[in-house]
Amino acid sequence: MIELHLLILAMVVSFGFVFSYLAMKEHDLLKALALSSVQSTFFALGFYILAAPDIVLAYLAIAVGAYTALVILAISKTERFEVGE
Amino acid sequence: MIGEAVFLAGMVMIFIGAVYDVIASIGMLRFDDFYLRAHAATVGTIGGAVLPIFGAGLVALVSPWLGALRYFLTGIALTTGVLILLTAPTGSHSLVSAVYFGRIGRPPRLVVDHLAEDLPVRKDVEELVREHEDLPGEEGEARFVFRRVRR
Amino acid sequence: MNVQSVFYTSLYFVAVLYTFAFVLYGIRAIKGPTTADIIMAVDCLSFDMAAFMVILGIYFRSILLASGAIILALWAYMLDVYYTKYVLYGEVEV
Incomplete structure (x- = not known):
């Protein structure tokens, strides 16, 4: 019988890698923020399967909550699209 | 049991x-x-x-x-x-x-839209202006930023 | 065949189904043409992930692991509200 939680861990970490690459290549900053939130949600499940509940509690509050709120606040004060070189 | x-x-x-x-x-x-x-x-x-x-x-x-x-x-x-x-x-x-x-993306393909007919149009959305109309965006994505007009 | 072995063998298939659903939500979040599609995909993903966390908390017999589900459900709701406030009003108050 395959160790299922290791398979789930591999899937979650590879999805997090793909989403971090997409967020890095994006020119629309709001879309990049949404992609980054998907990546942090996947990594939270990764930390969960690695049996680190304290890191899960801290990482969720920072990476899903406070990071997205602060970046949306910063985008609303400045511009949304990344232009020029 | x-x-x-x-x-x-x-x-x-x-x-x-x-x-x-x-x-x-x-x-x-x-x-x-x-x-x-x-x-x-x-x-x-x-x-x-x-x-x-x-x-x-x-x-x-x-x-x-x-x-x-x-x-x-x-x-x-x-x-x-x-x-x-x-x-x-x-x-x-x-x-x-x-x-x-x-009004993000494509408009909804509806036969009849009672929300646009009956309800009064929201005032804060009505007085929005468009910015950055010449910027590139993805297909289907809105190519502008809505901002409220300050009085 | 006692109750515990029934639970442990049936959780295997439930975990397979949930993992398949996570993969499909992730593909929608990659494909999604607008930002609202990605926000909706991460909304569904986080709520289902909270359910999966509670079920795995019973599987691993741990309270600390299961309590991450409450925080995940509440922070994912805040992302919707902030996106709506930004798109409709153009400004966000903290």
């Missing part, structure tokens, strides 16, 4: 929730409009998250191998279920409202 019946009911709820979840994800992948995807998302949140959480609470309440741990697990499960039951419809409603009033 009553414990086994409750355990069986909880396991059936978990299985039905998992099947709901797969159905909602397939619908989320294959529908081609945002409003249809919102319909699939309601199936995925209420049927796929709230139902197995309540089932897991029932399973944890009557399983004897957990010891004194089961009351804590039941409390966590019921709290999470009630919170998702409150926050998921409000989140979906606000998101669809943002897409409809902000």
Whole structure:
């Protein structure tokens, strides 16, 4: 019988890698923020399967909550699209 | 005897929730409009998250191998279920409202639109101006930023 | 065949179904043409992930692991509200 939680861990970490690459290549900053939130949600499940509940509690509050709120606040004060070189 | 019946009911709820979840994800992948995807998302949140959480609470309440741990697990499960039951419809409603009033993406393919005819148009959305019209965007994405006119 | 072995063998298939659903939600979040599609995909993903966390907390017999589900459900709701406030009003108050 395959160790299922290791398979789930591999899937979650590879999805997090793909989403971090997409967020890095994006020119629309709001879309990049949404992609980054998907990546942090996947990594939270990764930390969960690695049996680190304290890191899960801290990482969720920072990476899903406070990071997205602060970046949306910063985008609303400045511009949304990344232009020029 | 009553414990086994409750355990069986909880396991059936978990299985039905998992099947709901797969159905909602397939619908989320294959529908081609945002409003249809919102319909699939309601199936995925209420049927796929709230139902197995309540089932897991029932399973944890009557399983004897957990010891004194089961009351804590039941409390966590019921709290999470009630919170998702409150926050998921409000989140979906606000998101669809943002897409409809902000005119993001393609317009909805409707036969008749009573919301545009009957309701008065929202004042704060009516006086929005467009900026950055010449910037490149993805296909279907709004190519401008709405900002409220300051008076 | 006691109750515990029934639970542990049936959780295997439930975990397979949930993982398949996570993969499909992730593909929609990659494909999604507008930002609202990605926000809706992460909304569904986080709520289903909270359900999966509660079920795995019973599987691993741990209270601390299961309590991450409450925080995940509440923070994912805040993302919807902030996106709506940004798109409709153009400004966000903290």
